[in-house]
Amino acid sequence: MTKNLPWWFYTLALPALNLSLAILAGVVVLLALDVNVMNAARIIFNGALGDQSGIGYTLFYATNFMFTGLSVAIAWHAGLFNIGAEGQATLGGIGVAFVCTSLPPQLPFGLLIIITTLTAALFGALWALIPAWLNAYRGSHIVITTIMFNFIASSLLVYLLVNVLNAPDQMATVSPTFEQQTWLPYLHQLSAWFGIELAPTPLNISFLWALCCCLFAHFYLSHSRLGYDTRVLGFNRRAANFAGIKPQRIIMITMLISGACAGFVALNEVQGQAHQLKIEFVAGYGFAGIAVAIIGRKQPLGIIASSVLFGVLYQGGSELSLNIERIGNDVVLLIQGLVILFCGALEWMLKPALVKWLKLQSSSGLNNG
Secondary structure (H helix, E strand, C coil): CHHHCCCHHHHHHHHHHHHHHHHHHHHHHHHHCCCCHHHHHHHHHHHHHCCHHHHHHHHHHHHHHHHHHHHHHHHHHCCCCCCCHHHHHHHHHHHHHHHHHHCCCCCCHHHHHHHHHHHHHHHHHHHHHHHHHHHHHHCCCHHHHHHHHHHHHHHHHHHHHHHCCCCCCCCCCECCCCCHHHCCCEHHHHHHHCCCCCCCCCCECHHHHHHHHHHHHHHHHHHCHHHHHHHHHHHCHHHHHHCCCCHHHHHHHHHHHHHHHHHCHHHHHHHHHHCCCECCCCCCHHHHHHHHHHHCCCCHHHHHHHHHHHHHHHHHHHHHHHHCCCCCHHHHHHHHHHHHHHHHHCCCCCHHHHHHHHHHHHHHHHHHC
């Protein structure tokens, strides 16, 4: 029975049940805090999806999750656990900051976007290059090397902001504010060109690029030779060797693509929203991308849905902590952690019970027939 499960088992039924358990656990937490559950649910929904402003912030957060979720998922298909998206995104931010503070402001905006996009991808990919080479040619564990490179990237960012990219007129450890000509257009500005009025939010055109990246990744993994080789390597390395696939080549290519995806976070956070480089602009998005990838079943199109879910949790959770006094950021993080726990770490917990139920339904159908 487990070999002939219907398509919706893993795609719809199991994720929906896991999410329901996570919501139930969150309800228990709110009841323990003597919080009106219906009121809390209303605040979360209205804060994240109730109006244009909430939707804009939700999709702004979802943009970062798409980039980091893709970074984790693409590497996962090759059998690699890349948890270095934090560092790769940090290097992407450094690259974008150098471009935005160095290039002449009279540069055509279309050319500037191409340069910053390529720079974010290049810096993120280069930060994944050494861990990829160590794994491919020296057998180093990709988890150890990528997580250590996160710390190196963080230290490098601090050094550059203190000694190289620091703003001379500010006490805060930030870079100078970029020239306005380098800022990514907000979607509410673009919509105004077509006579559509949207509420001002940080949502910018990098959201559209994130959607394109998910589509590109889907076709790369499912409809290209390199994507096929990547999936074969991740499924069975011995079979990949027997088929003539070179593991070292696939590992290098996959990790470079993975690092490039993480580097795109800088487009949204640095060039699109803050318009300057800050110490903590990555803000844990790299590690959250692991949960986003798991909940999205490591599929690029599934990552779009899971990213929006995490965007709702971030935006709705912020509104919840602002409107209910006894709920602080720690409670919001706990609720987000419950979603990660049930939809990620415990994703297979309900599988035996669901398979048993399907068997009973199938046998009863045969008996009735």
